[in-house]
Amino acid sequence: NAGVTQTPKFRxxxxxxxxxxxxxxxxxxxxxxxxxxxxxxxxxxxxxSVGEGTTAKGEVPDGYNVSRLKKQNFLLGLESAAPSxxxxxxxxxxxxxxxxxEAFFGQGTRLTVV
Amino acid sequence: xxxGEEDPQALSIQEGxxxxxxxxxxxxxxxxxxxxxxxxxxxxxxxxxxSNEREKHSGRLRVTxxxxxxxxxxxxxxxxxxxxxxxxxxxxxxxGNKLTFGTGTQLKVEx
Numbered sequence: 308n309a310g311v312t313q314t315p316k317f318r319x320x321x322x323x324x325x326x327x328x329x330x331x332x333x334x335x336x337x338x339x340x341x342x343x344x345x346x347x348x349x350x351x352x353x354x355x356s357v358g359e360g361t362t363a364k365g366e367v368p369d370g371y372n373v374s375r376l377k378k379q380n381f382l383l384g385l386e387s388a389a390p391s392x393x394x395x396x397x398x399x400x401x402x403x404x405x406x407x408x409e410a411f412f413g414q415g416t417r418l419t420v421v
Numbered sequence: 422x423x424x425g426e427e428d429p430q431a432l433s434i435q436e437g438x439x440x441x442x443x444x445x446x447x448x449x450x451x452x453x454x455x456x457x458x459x460x461x462x463x464x465x466x467x468x469x470x471x472s473n474e475r476e477k478h479s480g481r482l483r484v485t486x487x488x489x490x491x492x493x494x495x496x497x498x499x500x501x502x503x504x505x506x507x508x509x510x511x512x513x514x515x516x517g518n519k520l521t522f523g524t525g526t527q528l529k530v531e532x
Contacts, residue, residue: 311463338518349509350464350522357518365519397463404518405511406451412463 309333313398313413320388320420328383328416330398338401339381340365340410341373343394350397356381357404388420425453425510425523433529440497442526444510445490451513453486453493454520458507467495467508500530 314329330339337358342350342365352365356375370392372384381400385392395417399410425446434440444453452471456464470477470486470493477484483496497504507527511520 340519342522347524349524352519352521355519366521399464404513405520406513406517409454409466409469410464410520411466412456414463415461 311398311400311411311413313396313416315416316414317417318419320385320418322388322390322420324388325384325386326388326418327385328396328398328418330381330383330400330413331379332381332398332400332411333379334400334402334411335378336400336402336411337378338404339375340399340401340405341371341381341383342397342399343367343392344397344415345394353383353396388418390420392418393420394418425512425521427508427510427523427526429526430524431527431529433531434500436500436502436530436532438500438530440500440504440528440530442495442508442528444493444495444523446493446510446512447491448512448514450488453484454511455482455484455493455495456509456511456522458509458525460506464509497528500528502530502532504528505530 340355341353354373359378398413401410428443454469455467481498507525509525511522
C-alpha cells in the first residue's frame with residue numbers, strides 16, 4: 308500500500324520556468340492538501356480539495372494553481388517560478404476533513420528556484 | 422498566521438529520559454493532533470485528542486489537552502535515539518477542514 312506518493316522528489320528550476328508537482332493517493336480519500344515548509348515557519352497550506360473536481364485556496368495560494376480531475380490525484384502548478392517559491396512541498400490526504408481525521412503525508416518535493 | 426506554537430523550539434535529552442513538549446493555540450478547536458517528522462521525510466500522525474478528552478495514551482506517548490488554557494502537551498516516556506525528530510501540533514481552527522501547524526519542537530535524543 309503506497310499511501311501518498313509525490314513526484315518528483317527533487318527539482319531545480321530557473322526563475323520564470325513552470326512545472327507541475329503530482330500527488331497520488333491510493334486510500335480513496337476525499338480530501339487532499341498541498342503545504343509548503345520553510346525553515347522556522349512550520350507548514351503552511353497552499354491549496355486544498357474536498358473532493359474530485361473541487362479546489363480551494365489556503366493560507367498562501369498566490370503563484371500556485373491546482374487541479375483535482377481525478378479523486379486520487381492532486382496537481383500543484385507553478386506557472387512562473389520565483390526564488391521565493393524555493394521550499395519543500397508536501398501533499399497530504401485525509402478520509403474526512405483534517406478537522407476530523409488524521410492526515411497522511413507524502414515524502415515531500417524539494418524545489419529550488421534559481 | 423500560526424494557530425499553534427510549540428515550546429521549547431529545541432530539546433536535547435539522554436536516551437531513557439522523558440521528553441515533554443508543549444503546544445499553545447489561539448482559537449477554539451474540536452481536536453488537536455500531534456505529528457512527527459524525521460529529517461528529510463514527510464509528517465507522520467501520532468495521536469489525535471478531541472476537545473472533550475483531557476488525556477490520551479498511545480504506547481510511550483501521553484497527550485494532555487487543557488481547552489481552558491488553550492494548550493496541549495506531548496510526553497514521550499523512556500525516549501530512544503529513534504525518537505529524534507521534529508514534533509508538530511496541529512489544529513483545525515473553528516473545527517474546519519484544514520489543519521494549521523505550529524513551528525515544531527526539534528527533539529534530539531542522545532545515546
